[in-house]
Amino acid sequence: METDTPLLKVEQVGIRFGGLKAVADVNMKLYSGELVGLIGPNGAGKTTLFNLLTGVYVPTDGRIFFKGENLRKQPPYKITKKGISRTFQNIRLFEELSVIDNVKVAYHSLAKHSILSSILRLPNHFSGEKEMEEKALEFLKLFNLDQYRDDKAKNLPYGQQRRLEIARALAANPELLLLDEPAAGMNPKETAQLMELIAFIREKFNLTVLLIEHDMSLVMGVCERIYVLDHGQLIAHGTPEEIRNHPKVIEAYLGEEVS
Amino acid sequence: MEIIQQLVNGISLGSIYALIALGYTMVYGIVKLINFAHGDVFMVGSFVGFYSITFLHLSFFPALILSMVACAVFGVLIERIAYKPLRNATRIAALITAIGVSLLIENGMIFFRGAQLEAYPNDILPTNKIDILGVTVESKSLLILGVSVALMIILQFVVHKTKIGKAMRAVSHDAEAAKLMGINVDNTISATFAIGSSLAGAAGVIFGTYYYKIEPLMGVIPGLKAFVAAVLGGIGIIPGAMVGGLLLGVIESLVSAAGGSLWRDGVAFIVLILILIFMPQGIFGKNKREKV
Amino acid sequence: MIKLKQTKGFWLSILFAFVLFTIVQVVISSAMINFYFVNMILTMGIYIILAVSLHLIIGITGQFSIGHAGFLAVGAYTSAVFTMKLGQPLLIGLIAGGLAAAMAGMLIGIPSLRLKGDYLAIATLGFGEIVRITFFNIDYIGGPSGMMVSQLTTWPWVFGCMLLTILVIRNFTNSTHGRACISVREDEIAADAMGINTTYYKVVAFLIGSFFAGVGGALWAHNFYIIQPSQFGFLKSFDILIFVVLGGLGSMSGAVIAAILLTLVSMLLTEYPETRMIIYSLILIFTMLYRPRGLLGTKEVTSLFTNRRNKKGGPKDGNRHTVA
Numbered sequence: 001m002e003t004d005t006p007l008l009k010v011e012q013v014g015i016r017f018g019g020l021k022a023v024a025d026v027n028m029k030l031y032s033g034e035l036v037g038l039i040g041p042n043g044a045g046k047t048t049l050f051n052l053l054t055g056v057y058v059p060t061d062g063r064i065f066f067k068g069e070n071l072r073k074q075p076p077y078k079i080t081k082k083g084i085s086r087t088f089q090n091i092r093l094f095e096e097l098s099v100i101d102n103v104k105v106a107y108h109s110l111a112k113h114s115i116l117s118s119i120l121r122l123p124n125h126f127s128g129e130k131e132m133e134e135k136a137l138e139f140l141k142l143f144n145l146d147q148y149r150d151d152k153a154k155n156l157p158y159g160q161q162r163r164l165e166i167a168r169a170l171a172a173n174p175e176l177l178l179l180d181e182p183a184a185g186m187n188p189k190e191t192a193q194l195m196e197l198i199a200f201i202r203e204k205f206n207l208t209v210l211l212i213e214h215d216m217s218l219v220m221g222v223c224e225r226i227y228v229l230d231h232g233q234l235i236a237h238g239t240p241e242e243i244r245n246h247p248k249v250i251e252a253y254l255g256e257e258v259s
Numbered sequence: 260m261e262i263i264q265q266l267v268n269g270i271s272l273g274s275i276y277a278l279i280a281l282g283y284t285m286v287y288g289i290v291k292l293i294n295f296a297h298g299d300v301f302m303v304g305s306f307v308g309f310y311s312i313t314f315l316h317l318s319f320f321p322a323l324i325l326s327m328v329a330c331a332v333f334g335v336l337i338e339r340i341a342y343k344p345l346r347n348a349t350r351i352a353a354l355i356t357a358i359g360v361s362l363l364i365e366n367g368m369i370f371f372r373g374a375q376l377e378a379y380p381n382d383i384l385p386t387n388k389i390d391i392l393g394v395t396v397e398s399k400s401l402l403i404l405g406v407s408v409a410l411m412i413i414l415q416f417v418v419h420k421t422k423i424g425k426a427m428r429a430v431s432h433d434a435e436a437a438k439l440m441g442i443n444v445d446n447t448i449s450a451t452f453a454i455g456s457s458l459a460g461a462a463g464v465i466f467g468t469y470y471y472k473i474e475p476l477m478g479v480i481p482g483l484k485a486f487v488a489a490v491l492g493g494i495g496i497i498p499g500a501m502v503g504g505l506l507l508g509v510i511e512s513l514v515s516a517a518g519g520s521l522w523r524d525g526v527a528f529i530v531l532i533l534i535l536i537f538m539p540q541g542i543f544g545k546n547k548r549e550k551v
Numbered sequence: 552m553i554k555l556k557q558t559k560g561f562w563l564s565i566l567f568a569f570v571l572f573t574i575v576q577v578v579i580s581s582a583m584i585n586f587y588f589v590n591m592i593l594t595m596g597i598y599i600i601l602a603v604s605l606h607l608i609i610g611i612t613g614q615f616s617i618g619h620a621g622f623l624a625v626g627a628y629t630s631a632v633f634t635m636k637l638g639q640p641l642l643i644g645l646i647a648g649g650l651a652a653a654m655a656g657m658l659i660g661i662p663s664l665r666l667k668g669d670y671l672a673i674a675t676l677g678f679g680e681i682v683r684i685t686f687f688n689i690d691y692i693g694g695p696s697g698m699m700v701s702q703l704t705t706w707p708w709v710f711g712c713m714l715l716t717i718l719v720i721r722n723f724t725n726s727t728h729g730r731a732c733i734s735v736r737e738d739e740i741a742a743d744a745m746g747i748n749t750t751y752y753k754v755v756a757f758l759i760g761s762f763f764a765g766v767g768g769a770l771w772a773h774n775f776y777i778i779q780p781s782q783f784g785f786l787k788s789f790d791i792l793i794f795v796v797l798g799g800l801g802s803m804s805g806a807v808i809a810a811i812l813l814t815l816v817s818m819l820l821t822e823y824p825e826t827r828m829i830i831y832s833l834i835l836i837f838t839m840l841y842r843p844r845g846l847l848g849t850k851e852v853t854s855l856f857t858n859r860r861n862k863k864g865g866p867k868d869g870n871r872h873t874v875a
Binding site: 054056081097115 | 719722723726727728729730731733734737738740741742743744745746747748749755801849
């Protein structure tokens with residue numbers, strides 16, 4: 001019996017597509033303030049698990065609890081409002097919107113002005129928009145993105161796009177942040193900066209972070225605990241040290257390298 | 260017996276829908292494009308058939324084959340000129356282009372020959388009445404049904420037994436992988452358009468023979484309905500298009516028989532919206548998810 | 552600073568709108584131009600309303616709807632019933648037409664939530680056809696032969712409705728709600744993940760867009776003496792679609808400019824309808840092949856002026872946004 005309720009509790013969760021089990025029997029607990037890694041070879045089901053946690057897919061088995069509340073059949077936007085926010089493996093920015101507007105979209109659920117007051121341009125439209133503008137700008141400064149504020153998101157350099165996606169995810173005001181391979185396509189220097197950034201935001205926003213990473217060495221450095229997924233199932237769980245020497249993990253990763 | 264009579268009419272109409280629907284479904288399966296111009300290929304096929312019969316004095320079968328060949332070429336031309344450059348564009352851009360091509364063919368046809376009706380001669384096929392268990396069936400209907408079924412069987416053979424059919428199935432499954440396996444994707448797509456368009460051409464000649472009257476905008480409504488048939492059967496699935504076409508033809512005939520002949524054209528669209536909402540994958544379709 | 556500029560631009564636009572209105576009104580009432588041109592101006596205004604309303608659905612929210620003529624028809628018939636059968640004034644007809652079309656928009660919007668891209672397109676096209684066939688079968692409104700409607704549409708009505716449409720849709724677009732719609736257009740999954748209720752905003756876009764299409768339909772009905780179901784087929788939907796596509800998917804000023812230009816073209820070619828359609832279809836094809844984002848892309852005319860102003864310090868004439 002745990003004394004402390006976990007922030008996120010995943011119980012026996014699984015999903016089948018047709019006859020294929022993409023993810024099965026996953027159990028997980030994340031406590032407030034943790035930085036936890038989720039690793040596994042390609043096609044292990046890591047992103048699918050994220051999609052289950054964020055409501056993009058509805059699990060065929062098991063249950064997911066966030067702050068003790070069952071998330072069953074909640075649509076993604078409601079889950080985001082409850083405090084789970086994410087980034088995507090293949091960056092999904094609003095390309096034609098400016099950098100600052102990308103962040104403002106994430107603030108949308110906090111907007112105080114209604115559609116009618118926007119159409120009629122009532123005073124609270126102006127105050128609401130101004131507040132969003134200020135908050136969004138604050139965020140961009142924090143991420144050193146304010147120099148790009150009016151550029152279209154699609155015109156940002158790749159590394160900055162990744163930063164913007166994280167900024168946007170944070171603007172949605174999450175307690176749990178899910179990062180899907182944030183370092184993909186980055187060089188070692190950019191990766192190091194990114195990891196610093198993650199440590200910084202975690203401190204600043206008092207966040208819990210679940211990080212998917214393909215590259216094992218990277219996760220080993222920053223995460224306190226690591227879950228390992230292979231063929232849709234958790235094959236190991238423990239500290240980086242335990243994971244490093246876990247026979248199943250070695251096998252899974254070796255297996256991948258051979259093929 | 261009235262019902263059975265209507266059923267026979269429905270099946271004849273449905274087999275025309277099915278032939279057109281096959282082209283929609285094949286093209287959608289391979290390039291994920293709703294080829295709006297497909298109904299107009301059907302119209303062009305009908306006119307080619309008409310001119311072969313009236314000017315070249317061909318009989319039914321040579322006219323059918325000539326029309327199929329002409330439409331195959333026409334379909335490939337459309338694909339090469341209008342659709343190929345857009346293969347990597349958004350689906351909406353491709354759809355708008357398809358609408359543009361459709362309008363161009365219709366109005367080009369009106370521009371060159373006028374909008375007036377043309378009537379197929381009524382002696383192309385023998386019109387004996389055959390009595391089957393108290394139901395009078397025109398021999399023409401049977402022949403048309405036979406031709407449609409034969410074409411569908413040939414299509415099944417082509418898709419499943421020939422090299423080009425295998426290539427088509429491979430490309431529709433995964434174009435990238437097919438390319439890596441040495442399949443010429445461009446040619447396979449063109450072949451798909453050729454086969455689909457030739458079936459539409461055949462449908463055009465059959466339509467003319469059966470309903471006589473043809474005109475430049477004749478392809479619009481049957482084209483849309485054939486698309487409905489393709490969706491009904493599960494888009495991208497060849498047997499689905501056949502079943503969907505026949506089913507739609509029968510539904511329409513039964514609605515007409517029930518006294519709603521003015522509503523006949525609306526039924527297809529009501530079926531469409533119901534199917535899209537409640538069974539978007541169609542009768543034979545598999546549920547697919549968007550990759551995140 | 553930015554706020555001040557916008558305000559200035561806004562008042563300039565209002566001024567420009569007022570001047571435009573007065574000039575056209577004077578020209579019409581002094582009988583300087585003949586009936587043909589008056590009719591062209593009214594038609595242009597109605598097409599601008601239709602183009603802007605469809606722009607909200609397709610250009611801003613990214614919901615590819617090709618059944619806009621259905622909303623037009625609902626608005627036209629509803630308003631005609633109110634004015635001709637129930638003896639109400641035109642204003643009531645306009646409001647009723649708009650509301651009826653908005654209800655139809657909800658009807659199509661709600662099921663469309665489960666559909667995307669080309670499936671949605673086909674469903675909306677089917678909806679438009681169902682509307683047409685339904686009117687075709689109702690004897691009360693004349694069935695296939697249609698309804699006679701008195702000519703009540705005048706320049707002040709058209710102008711007022713046009714201005715209202717543009718202002719409402721502009722104000723909606725330039726707010727957090729409009730950004731929510733754009734985020735749906737850009738990437739629905741990401742929008743959802745950012746806490747946007749995508750379903751809600753799609754319905755809202757259909758609701759507002761179809762309301763103004765209905766108002767446009769009401770003006771339409773009272774401009775051409777007769778309405779018939781055959782006028783509202785999908786060719787009419789394509790006519791409106793081409794404004795939005797040519798102008799730039801996502802640009803309101805683009806849609807307005809395209810509506811003006813193409814109304815002129817089609818007026819010049821009234822006698823040669825198939826030539827007009829050939830030109831239209833070639834425009835669609837070549838736009839997609841060479842400028843798939845339309846003439847202006849997602850830019851507005853105002854932003855062209857703003858850029859130039861910033862670079863060269865030119866005159867502040869960013870007022871075309873609202874009116875032209």
